[in-house]
Amino acid sequence: MRVLVMGGTHHVGRAVVEVALRRGDTVTTLNRGQSRPPAPGVEALVADRTDPGAVRQALGGRSWDAVIDTWAWAPSVVRDSAQLLAGRAEHYGYVSSRAVYAWPWPAGADESAPLVAGDPGSQDATDYAAAKRGGELAVAEAFGEHALLARAGMILGPYEDVGRIPWWLRRLERGGPVLAPGPADAALQYIDAIDLAAWMLTAAERGTGGAFNLAGPAGHTTIGELLATASQVIGSEAELVWAPAELLERENFPLGMEFGLRYPGNPCPTGLHDAGVSAALAAGLTLRPLRDTLADTWAWLQREGDPAPRPDTPSPAQWFDPAQEQHVLTLVRSRRGT
Template identity: 70%
Template sequence: MKLLVLGGTHHVGRAMVETALERGDEVTTLNRGLSRPPAPGVRALIADRTDAAAATAALAGREWDAVIDTWAWAPRVVRDSARLLDGRTGHYGYVSSRGVHRWPWPACADESAPLVDGDPGSDDSADYAAAKRGGELAVIDTYGEQALLARAGMVLGPYEDVGRVPWWLRRLEKGDRVLAPGPADAFVQYIDVRDMAAWMLQCAERGTGGTYTVTGRPGVVTIGQFLETALEVTGFDAELVWAAEDLLDREGVWLGMEFGLRFPHEPAPTGMHDADVHAVFAAGMTTRPLRDTLAATWAWLQAEGDPAPRPDAPSPDTWLDPAAERRVLDQL
C-alpha cells in the first residue's frame, strides 16, 4: 500500500511505520520533525498539523491508499486532517481508546458500551476521553464506512512512553525485595503495539472499516505471570513480595494503578481487564506471547535508554516512592 502515517515517531506511530515497512508498504509520515529522524525508506513530510495551512501545503497533490492517525489531543485537528484528505485516500484508520466509554466501564463490555460525549470541532485537549471521542466523530463524519476506529486497551511493547513496563523493568533491575500489587492471580488485559499495528494495516489493505475494541483476550495473563516472566526474560535477581490491595490503599501507595488493577478508593474496578474482544479477533487480530512483548521492550530500553515521557503521562515517581516501598515491605 501507499500509506500515510500522521505522526510516526512515538510508541504507536513508530510501531505502525516499522510494521508497514516490514510489510513492504510505501510509507509517508507527516509530523513536525522534532522528535526522531525518519526511518530509512520513509518519505518524511514536515509540518505542524495543528496549522491547517502548513498541513495543506505539505500534503498538496498527493494521494494514499490508507491513512493512520494516532492524534490524542484536540479533536479539531483530526477533523481538519480528515477533511483535508477526503477523496485522496480510501481508508482512514484512527487509533482511539477504550477510554471513550463512559466510566465506570461495565464488566465484559463490548463496542456497544455507553460512550462519553465528544465534539469533533473542539480545541480542548484536557479531557482525554472526550478528545478521543471527538476524534472518532470527526473521522466518521468524513469517512463513514471507510473509517476504522481502533479503541485500544492497554498498549504495551517497544517504545512505550506511558511508563508502565519501562518503569517496572527499571525497578526489577535494581533487584532485592520488590513490592508487587496483589493479588498475583488478578488478570491483566493488554495489546502489544506491534500486533495492533499489524492488524490495523491488514484492515487498511482489505478496506475493513468499523469500530473495534482492540486488546488481547481476557483471562489469559495474570499480573503474577507478567512480573515473573519479566524476571525470567531479563535475568534480574529480585524477589517479588506481594501486597494486598487494602494494605497498599492504607499506606497510600499507588502501585497497581499503572496497570489499572486498582484506582483511588476503588480497589477492584470492573471492566478494566475483561473486555469482550470477539469482534476484533473475528476480524483477524492475532497476538504474540507475553515473553516476546517483554523481551522486545527490554531490548529497546537497553539499546535506546528510557524514553521521554508523554506530556500527559504520570511522573515515574507516581507509582511507588522508595520510602513507601520500604515501609510496606517492612510489614510483610
C-alpha cells in the same frame, strides 16, 4: 499499500511505521520533525498538525491507500486532517481508546457499551476521553464506512513512553525484594503496539471499517505472569512481594494504578481488564507471546535508553517513593509473620 502515518515517531506511531516497512508498504509520515529522524526508507513530511494550512501544503495534492492517525489531543486537529484527506485516501484508521466508553465500564462490554460525549470540532484537549471520542466522530464523518476506530486497551510493547513496562523492567533489574501490586492472579488485558499496528494495517488492506475493542482476550495473562516473565527476560533474581490492593489503598501508595489494577477509593475496578474483544479477534487480530512483547521492550531500552517522560502522563518514576516501598514491604511481611 501507500500508507500515510500522521505522527510516526512515538510508541504506536513508530510501531506502525516499523510494521508497515516490514510488510513492504510505501510509508510517508507527517509530523513536526522535532522528535526523531525518519526511519530509513520513509518519506518524511514536516508540518504542525495544529496548523491546517501547513498540513495542506505539506501533503500537496497527493493520495494514499491508507491513513493511520495516532493523535490524542484536540479533536479539531483530527477533523481538519480527515476532511483534507477525504477523497484522497481509501481508508482512515484512527487509534482511539477504550476511554471513550462511559465509566464505570460494564464487565465484558463490547463495542455497544455507552459512550462519552464528544465534539469533533472541539479544541479542548484536557478531557482525554472526550477528545478521543471527538476524534472518532471526526473520522467517521469524513470517511463513513471506510473509517476504522481502534479502541485500544492498555498499550504495551517496544517504544512505550508512558512508563509502565520500562519502569518495571528497571525496577526488577535493581533486584532485591520488590513490592508488587497483588493479587498475583489479577487479570491483565493489554495490546502490544506491534500487534495493534499489524492489525490496523491488515484491516486497511482489507477495507475493514467500524469500531473495535483492541486487546487480548480477558484472562490472557495476569500481573503475576507479566512480572515473572519480565524477571526471566532480563535475568533478574528479584523477589516479588505481593501487597494486597486494600493495603496499598490504605497506605496511599499508587502501585498498581499504572496497570489500572485499581483506582483511588476503588481497589478492584470492574470492566477494565475484561472487555469484549470477539469482534477484533474475528477480524483477524493476533497476539504475540507475552515474552516477545517484554523481550522487545527490554532490547529497545538496552539499545536506546529510557524514554523521556511524557509531559501529559505522570510516569511511575515520578510517584514511586523507595522509602514508602520499604515501609509497605515491612507491613506485608509483618502480616505474614516473616
